[in-house]
Amino acid sequence: MTQRKHDSASPGGDRIREDTTRRLERAMGSLGTAAMARMDERLPWFRALSAEDRSWVGLVAQAGIAAFVEWFQHADEEGRPTPNIEFFGTAPRELKRSISLQQTVDIVRVVVEVVDERVDELAAPGGEAQLEHAVLRYTRDVAFAAAQVYAREAEVRGAWDARLEALIVDALVRGQVDDGLHSWAAALGWTSSPVVVLAGRAPDDKPEAVIDRLRDKGRRSGIDVLAGVQGDRLIVIVGGVDSASAATRQLLSRFGPGPVVIGPEVPDLHTAARSARAAVAGLRAARAWPDAPRPVFADDLLAERALDGDEDARAQLVENVYVPLAGTPLLDTLATYLEQGTSLEATARLLFVHPNTVRYRLKKITELTGYQPTEGRSAFALQVAVILGRLAEADPRDRP
Structure with missing residues (x-):
């Protein structure tokens, strides 16, 4: 961006701002069109979006330009008004899931470039530096605002995903495999197979902390996991692994003391109730075999489980x-x-x-x-x- 001497404090600064505002209002449509064309030219990920998502991105860009014009109209160097960032809320949650924070920054950068290239045309005579400075301030604040929006969305999504995860684990332990389970799994994007269920004692900590550490260990080990703490019991669903025992050893340190039982391998999540039932029954019966290895397969506890009423x-x-x-x-x-x-x-x-x-x-x-x-x-x-x-x-x- 070309640097010009700032002139907002000149006697005619307010009049120049009003003239520039009118020019910006007249150019909003063309700026939005130019921004869309530039994104299509410069951003491969934008070209790969569906027509519906591209349309939403265009609306967000257009709303951002309109918000800037409104902000610029009332901005001055002393008051430093806060930009209105509600235009980020015009996009549906599905779009925020498919577009990352980095891609959002790309959109802001393209819009800034389009405006910057037309500063001489958009600014009233003598208002070029005023407009440039405003663009710099506004885009900086909008970048921070975008990060805040995505952070809030991530927090909400994380809480919702945790709730779905707990519902899936509870449904499998109860053997309630129905359309609800299928919908919850689809919402989490779970497609891993085969699947095994692990059961052990939960460590002495808050359930949220236990699950977070388990997820972190799973990510670092390349293991797909869903988990839930039920009282003093920790249930972990492991998917997409070649060796159940090897995957369990990776997660073993996240369980509390005592036995850890591996349920039988099943083809997918929808048939995992059998594995969950065996793992939980094995955990209950494992006390009858004090020298059992850790972890132990549920099938190695068949006799104890049978005597326990399984x-x-x-x-x-x-x-x-x-x-x-x-x-x-x-x-x-x-x-x-x-x-x-x-x-x-x-x-x-x-x-x-x-x-x-x-x-x-x-x-x-x-x-x-x-x-x-x-x-x-x-x-x-x-x-x-x-x-x-x-x-x-x-x-x-x-x-x-």
Whole structure:
């Protein structure tokens, strides 16, 4: 911008300001048109906007020019009136989401350039310096105003997003997966998959601080997270990761003391209620396994969950263990082996078979169920599964 000697304090300064104001009012339409053309020429992101958003940007630019003319009309060097920045509010919230603060500054810069290039034409004779100085003051104040507007929008959006996040976490824990959950997830832009849910104790701090630290850790680790504090429990939804255990280890320090349980992996957020249910049930039952690793998978706690009344765990054990063995010699072999304290010889004697036959059957049981009868925790899970399977097959008439 060319520097000229400032002349607003001259005897004819007020008259010059009035003449310049009239010139500016007559030129507002052409200034807005020129600003739009310059943005289209200079700003690639502006050309990429939809026609509707481009129209809104034009209205904001035009409103900014009009606000400047009104401000200039009453401005003087002593009073330093505050610019009216309400023209930023003419844009809908959707536009503020799609245009960044830096891009808003680009718009202001283009408008300033257009006005500056026409100072000699717009200013009344002798008012060039007066207009230049006013433009400098006004654009500086408007730049600060734009930052304030975006800061307020970010604060409001952050509070709203936090509320949606809490609603999603609560809905998944309750198993209330409906159209509301889909809408909330869409509003947050959540598209990550696959998904796992983590459950652990919340640290002793304000919930807002816990969630903020967790989000920060997720961003730095490249992990998509949604989280909620429910009483003393911290629920975290993790999306778009190749390894649930690796992602959990990244977030582990943000949980309070005690177990952290990883729910089973599911395809997307809409099916995450199953993972949330398993993780929460696992957290409740984890006290029954004091030496459990941290983190621990919910499926590694099936036996404890089943004993704690988790119907999903009971059904899973029956389906994955009892059903494949039922009606075959493998079930009798497993039951006898467990009842005999995992003694191979005692099992063989009771079944009237060779010990190698028992070994072969135990190997087949491992292949069919994924549990190894000769290993302590696996044997425990197998025994619980056998008991649950027998109870499931009991004659209803035998029940009280």
